[in-house]
Amino acid sequence: MNTLALLGGQPLRARPFQTWPQFDQAELDALADVLHSRRWGGIYNGSQGESFETELAAYLQVPHASVVSSGTAGLMIALRAVGVGPGDEVIVPAMTYVATATAVSLLGGTPVFVDIDPATLTISGSAAEAAISEKTKAVIAVHLGGHPADMDRMCAISRRYGLPIIEDCAQSLGAAWNSCQTGSLGNIGVFSFANTKNITAGEGGAVVTHDDKLAARIASLRDHGRPPGGANNHPQLGWNLRLGEFQSAILRVQLARLKDQLAAKARGAAYLAAELSSVPGLTSIPMPTDFDPRVTAHGWFSLAFTFNGEAFRRGNNDGLSVTAFRAALHAEGIPVQRRDLIACPDEPIYADANSRDYSSSRTASAAQARAACASVVLLGQATGSGLLFEKPEELVDVVRAVEKIHENQHLLLDEPFASTF
Ligand SMILES: Cc1ncc(COP(=O)(O)O)c(C=O)c1O
Numbered sequence: 001m002n003t004l005a006l007l008g009g010q011p012l013r014a015r016p017f018q019t020w021p022q023f024d025q026a027e028l029d030a031l032a033d034v035l036h037s038r039r040w041g042g043i044y045n046g047s048q049g050e051s052f053e054t055e056l057a058a059y060l061q062v063p064h065a066s067v068v069s070s071g072t073a074g075l076m077i078a079l080r081a082v083g084v085g086p087g088d089e090v091i092v093p094a095m096t097y098v099a100t101a102t103a104v105s106l107l108g109g110t111p112v113f114v115d116i117d118p119a120t121l122t123i124s125g126s127a128a129e130a131a132i133s134e135k136t137k138a139v140i141a142v143h144l145g146g147h148p149a150d151m152d153r154m155c156a157i158s159r160r161y162g163l164p165i166i167e168d169c170a171q172s173l174g175a176a177w178n179s180c181q182t183g184s185l186g187n188i189g190v191f192s193f194a195n196t197k198n199i200t201a202g203e204g205g206a207v208v209t210h211d212d213k214l215a216a217r218i219a220s221l222r223d224h225g226r227p228p229g230g231a232n233n234h235p236q237l238g239w240n241l242r243l244g245e246f247q248s249a250i251l252r253v254q255l256a257r258l259k260d261q262l263a264a265k266a267r268g269a270a271y272l273a274a275e276l277s278s279v280p281g282l283t284s285i286p287m288p289t290d291f292d293p294r295v296t297a298h299g300w301f302s303l304a305f306t307f308n309g310e311a312f313r314r315g316n317n318d319g320l321s322v323t324a325f326r327a328a329l330h331a332e333g334i335p336v337q338r339r340d341l342i343a344c345p346d347e348p349i350y351a352d353a354n355s356r357d358y359s360s361s362r363t364a365s366a367a368q369a370r371a372a373c374a375s376v377v378l379l380g381q382a383t384g385s386g387l388l389f390e391k392p393e394e395l396v397d398v399v400r401a402v403e404k405i406h407e408n409q410h411l412l413l414d415e416p417f418a419s420t421f
Contacts, residue, residue: 002404002407002408003408004331004332004404004405004408004411004412005328005331005332005333006327006328006331006332006412007411007412011331011332011333012332012333012334012397012400012401012404013332013333013334013397013401014333015333016333017335017385017386017387017390017394018385018386018387018389018390019384019385019386020196020381020384020385020386021195021200021254022257022386022389023250023253026253026256027250027253027254030048030249030250030252030253031246031249031250033249034048034245034246034249035246037245039245040244040245040246041242041244041245042242042245043223043230043242044230047245047248048245048248048249048252049067049242049243049245049248051248051252052067052248052249052251052252052255053065053066053067053206055252055255056191056206056208056251056255059181059255059258060181060183060184060189060208061180061181061184062183062184062189062208062209062210063209063210063212063215064208064209064210064211064214064218064219065206065208066206066208066215066218066219066222067204067205067206067242067243067251068204068205068206068207068222068241068242068243069203069204069205069222069241069242069243070192070194070203070204070205070241071168071170071190071191071192071194071197071205072099072102072103072192072205073205073222073239073241074190074191074192074205074206074207074241075099075100075103075140075166075168075190076106076107076239076241077207077218077221077239077241078166078188078190078218079103079104079107079109079138079166080107080221081188081207081214081217081221082137082138082164082166082187082188082214083137084104084107084109084137084138085107085108085109086107086108086109086359087108087109087110087135087359088108088109088110088136088137088138089109089110089111089112089133089135089136089137090104090109090110090111090112090137090138090140091112091114091123091131091136091138091139091140091364092104092111092112092113092114092140092142092344093113093114093115093116093123093124093140093141093142093144094113094114094115094116094344094345094363094365094366094369094370095116095121095144095341095343095368095369095372096142096144096344097142097170097171098342098344098347098349099170100140100142100168101113101344101347101350101361102349104140105349105358105359105361106358108358108359109137109359110135110359110360110361110362111344111350111361111362112131112133112136112361112362112363112364113343113344113350113361113362113363113364113366113369114127114128114130114131114364114365114366115127115364115365115366115368115369116144116369116372117150117368118285118306118368118371118372119285119286119290120144120147120149120150120286120292121144121145121147121285121304121372121376122141122142122143122144122147122148122149122150123139123140123141123142123149123150123154124365124368125150125153125154125156125157127364127365128154128157129157130364130365132157132163136161136163137163137164138163138164138165138166139154139157139158139163139164139165139166140165140166140167140168141154141165141167141168141186142167142168142170142171143167143168143169143171143172143175143299144171145171145285145299145300145301145302145303145304145378145382146171146172146174146175146198146298146299146300146301147172147175147285147286147295147298147299148172148175148176148177148182148294148295148298149167150294151165151167151177151178151180151182151185151186152177152178152294154185154186155185155186158186158187164186164187164188165185165186165187166186166187166188166189166190167182167185167186167188167189167190168190169182169189169190169191170190170191170192170194170197170205171192171198171299171301171302171382172198172299172301173191173197173198173199173258173299174258174262174297174299174300175295175297175298175299176295176296176297177294177295177296178294178296179296183208184208184210187209187210188207188209188211188214188218189207189209190205190206190207190208191205191206191207191208193205193206193247193251193254195384196301196381196382196383196384197381198258198261198262198299198300198301199254199255199257199258200250200251200254201243201246201247201248201250201251202247203247204243204247204248204251205243207222216228217236220235220236220238221236221239221241222239222240222241222242223238223240223242224238224239224240225237225238226238261389262297262299262300264388264389265300265380265388265389266297266298267391268300268303268387268388268389268390268391268392268395269298269300269303269380269388271392271395272284272303272379272388272395272398272399273287273303275395275396275398275399276305276398276399276402277305279399279402279403279406280311280406281307281308281309281310281311281312281406282305282306282377282402283305283306283308284303284304284305285304285305285306285376300380300381300388301380301381301382302337302378302379302380302381302382302383303378303379303388304376304377304379305376305377305379306372306375306376306377307322307325307375307376307377308375309321309322309325312325312405312406312409318413320405320409320412320413322340322374322375322376322377323340324412324413325377325405325409326338326377328405328409328412329377329401329402329405332401332404332405333401334379334387334397334401335379335383335384335385335387336377336379336383337377337378337382337383338383340373340374341372341373341374341376342373343366343370343373344361344366344369345361345363345366346370346373379398
């Protein structure tokens with residue numbers, strides 16, 4: 001019974017946890033309505049896209065929202081809207097999904113990687129400030145995992161240096177800082193609606209702002225450079241990065257469910273953070289007791305733990321690797337991220353950029369980001385799972401699985417593990 005599942009024993013959890021994405025008849029009805037309307041795409045008055053923009057803007061308390069085809073598309077539009085082009089530097093946290101940086105590179109700019117605050121895994125204000133140069137054109141703050149970055153500090157940097165702050169909210173829809181929604185605090189906020197995200201239509205994104213001029217530029221950049229309103233001339237260079245009507249229709253339904261889902265995830269995350277932090281070797285980020293009162297809502301895209309293999313050591317060995325721990329957890333039936341995380345500067349596209357046809361990156365600081373990537377364990381939607389929606393009577397299996405690994409870890413120490421499983 002107690003043999004680790006990775007070594008051929010019975011998995012502790014045989015029943016699946018809730019999955020993600022979730023849907024019901026409302027999505028089916030919304031899709032059918034669009035199908036029958038025969039208006040499946042384009043930008044026009046009365047579209048699903050326009051209605052979703054109005055509803056999203058109301059939820060975020062911003063005057064302007066533009067739906068786009070993906071979060072990456074949204075980042076490229078945001079960067080171009082604030083004037084980023086070849087030769088410009090953009091400050092990016094060294095720990096984020098790589099698209100935060102590649103959006104800069106694809107415009108000919110140079111991502112400048114800066115370190116994170118290990119307590120929150122979000123951009124360090126002092127590291128960002130230290131990396132500002134004459135070439136800096138913008139700063140991207142990423143609310144990683146749904147934890148808001150320190151937006152007081154980011155806005156202070158913006159005022160002091162006259163730099164626009166772009167919020168990468170791909171993982172943070174519903175998170176709030178000082179009671180303001182992420183995306184509404186900087187100059188531009190960018191959301192992703194890809195399959196794992198807090199609301200999803202498989203793919204999709206949105207770009208939001210308080211600024212009327214930026215809003216007009218954003219709406220035009222995603223629509224071939226047409227002026228908003230649909231005139232058939234093209235005063236600026238633009239892309240087609242529009243979102244289809246089926247996706248907007250689904251997103252409207254998903255947005256209506258978000259509040260209840262966030263509340264459920266907050267309960268699940270609070271339970272797991274408290275229970276698992278009492279297991280030696282696992283520390284939740286942030287610790288429940290260290291929760292910053294300025295974080296008035298967390299997006300709970302993921303619940304992150306730092307794994308310390310030393311605490312899993314028996315005798316003279318090196319301690320369990322985070323990869324072996326995740327493989328063992330996965331085998332016990334607990335959804336956990338399946339790949340090792342890579343700090344952005346160490347991604348092949350940036351680590352080995354000499355022969356590339358794009359401007360390389362600059363790494364100002366990344367030690368904490370590298371350490372976090374080498375030790376973080378992620379649970380929740382980041383892994384494609386609805387685990388955090390579960391109640392404690394189900395989530396207790398996560399705790400039991402970790403305890404089982406803890407008791408038996410010495411059996412894993414000599415096993416080689418691939419970084420994906
Ligand atoms: C932090 C972050 N930024 C940007 C993106 C890019 O979003 P998309 O996949 O919709 O292009 C993602 C999505 O995975 C992300 O997690």
